[in-house]
Amino acid sequence: MNSHQLLKGKKGIIFGALDENSIAWQVALKAHEQGAQFVLSNAPVALRKKDIFQLAELTNSQVISADVTQVSELEDLFAETMRLLDGKLDFILHSVGMSPNVRKSIPYEDLNYDYMMKTLDVSAISLHKMLSVAKRMDVINDWGSVVALTYIASQRTFSSYSDMAQAKAVLESIVRQFGYHYGRSNNVRINSISQSPTKTTAGTGVSGFNSFYYYAHDMSPLGNADAMACADYCITLFSDYTRMVTMQNLYHDGGFSSMGISNKLIEQYEQCFDPTRED
Numbered sequence: 001m002n003s004h005q006l007l008k009g010k011k012g013i014i015f016g017a018l019d020e021n022s023i024a025w026q027v028a029l030k031a032h033e034q035g036a037q038f039v040l041s042n043a044p045v046a047l048r049k050k051d052i053f054q055l056a057e058l059t060n061s062q063v064i065s066a067d068v069t070q071v072s073e074l075e076d077l078f079a080e081t082m083r084l085l086d087g088k089l090d091f092i093l094h095s096v097g098m099s100p101n102v103r104k105s106i107p108y109e110d111l112n113y114d115y116m117m118k119t120l121d122v123s124a125i126s127l128h129k130m131l132s133v134a135k136r137m138d139v140i141n142d143w144g145s146v147v148a149l150t151y152i153a154s155q156r157t158f159s160s161y162s163d164m165a166q167a168k169a170v171l172e173s174i175v176r177q178f179g180y181h182y183g184r185s186n187n188v189r190i191n192s193i194s195q196s197p198t199k200t201t202a203g204t205g206v207s208g209f210n211s212f213y214y215y216a217h218d219m220s221p222l223g224n225a226d227a228m229a230c231a232d233y234c235i236t237l238f239s240d241y242t243r244m245v246t247m248q249n250l251y252h253d254g255g256f257s258s259m260g261i262s263n264k265l266i267e268q269y270e271q272c273f274d275p276t277r278e279d
């Protein structure tokens, strides 16, 4: 896609680029292409993977580590970012998620509750912490934009999504409620993008990911949205063309969320249908 310099003069922080498959990685590439300046941030443990420094070179940006569950690290990050970028921010991407229960394949009915608290803290409450620190430190310019990534399992049951479903429901609720407060005080808009299954480290960690992926692809009239398309959508939300959009959960899923069943899935189901079945 051509650069229209939609983000020329805008400054931001992009959380969550782990490697080139990460959604945040694609957002960083597009934001750079569209003229933005930004800092890349990720957890200290993720920086050990080193890929993010390659992205920093490609996008002429700096990397600052922060564990999003630690308020003091977020305070330091925001202060250092405003110093490096010489001013307040116009956009923040929250592209962060992790569930120890999912990682350790613990069955949903037997969740480890310490792990569940970690899931909620990293994947949802971290957005509240970011927004709270940003508001207190007056980090975001008027009409700035914050985007968080979510998944439809917040609204419907996807049997193996485990406690990440609760985390996404909390995340979307924070988007709505903080969207009110930050909108009233500073005209800052806050939205979540509900993205198609995408082949990333976080995505493929969910058990049965390939079935999620191909089922959604065959259900959706446009097929699954990939990370690059998601990045395009993020750019529009950071731009001045969406100034009155806030407190929304926006589906970016090729039409999946409006479907019941598709002809493709009917055909596939019929192929494995048992003709002797009587119930």
Ligand code: NAI
Pocket (backbone or CB within 6 Å): 015, 016, 017, 018, 019, 021, 022, 023, 024, 042, 043, 046, 066, 067, 068, 069, 094, 095, 096, 097, 098, 122, 149, 150, 151, 194, 195, 196, 197, 198, 199, 200, 201, 202, 203, 204
């Ligand atoms: P990813 O694994 O590339 O990104 C997740 C990021 O979260 C990683 O960079 C990781 O280091 C970071 N992270 C984990 N704990 C952290 C902490 N304590 N502090 C700071 N950062 C931390 O995977 P992906 O898919 O790009 O995930 C980004 C977002 O997109 C997540 O919120 C995910 O739930 C969401 N999403 C992903 C979908 C998929 O199928 N991949 C579908 C819909 C939403």
